[in-house]
Amino acid sequence: MSAETIEDTKNYTIEWDDDIGAVVFTWDEYVSGQTFRDACEALLDAIKRKNxxxxxxxxxxVNAHDAEDQxxxxxxxxxRAxxxxxxxxxxxxxxxxxxEMDVENMMDGVEPSGAKPLLTSDMNEAREWIADK
Structure with missing residues (x-):
């Protein structure tokens, strides 16, 4: 994997992965509220910068996100994304x-213009799927 680290904090890591042509965001710790939102804003900024x-x-x-964050x-x-x-x-x-239910609830009603998001517990499946898009 050829990845360029964009941001690395105690709560999350953001990378650009040339192999799959995508921004990769990894949650390292559970956060909520403004800390969650700031991390998501950092992801949005990376998406913008990398076009x-x-x-x-x-x-x-992490295991779950609270209802307000969802x-x-x-x-x-x-x-905005x-x-x-x-x-x-x-x-x-x-x-x-x-x-799985938490992620499904979070993504419920979200239909990106290109395709329905993939939700999986298998990192290899996710990497293959996103690489094919």
């Missing part, structure tokens, strides 16, 4: 039913 149409988000390091992501952040050109997103969640 990226694809992102892969690895949430295996609502903000759906109603505020995602429309689509406006700057994000078309495809893959989300890798922890291998648990609760985590």
């Amino acid at each position: 990226a149409s694809k992102s892969l988000t690895d949430t295996r390091g 609502e903000w992501l759906q109603n505020d952040w995602m429309p 689509l406006d700057v050109g994000l078309e495809y997103s893959a989300v890798v969640h922890p291998d648990s039913v609760i985590s």
Whole structure:
């Protein structure tokens, strides 16, 4: 994997992965509220700077997001991400039913213009899917 680190904090890492042509965002710790939103804004900034149409988000390091953060992501952040050109997103969640439901709830009603987001617990599947877009 040839990845360029864009930002590396204790809560998350943002990279550009040439192999799949996508911004890769990895949650390292659970955060909520303004800290969650600031991290998402950093991801949006990376998408803009790289003129990226694809992102892969690895949430295996966290188990859930609170309802307010989910609502903000759906109603505020995602429309802005689509406006700057994000078309495809893959989300890798922890291998648990609760985590899968959390990610599904977060993505519910979000239809990027290019395709429905991929939700999976398999990083290889996510990388292959996003690389093909």
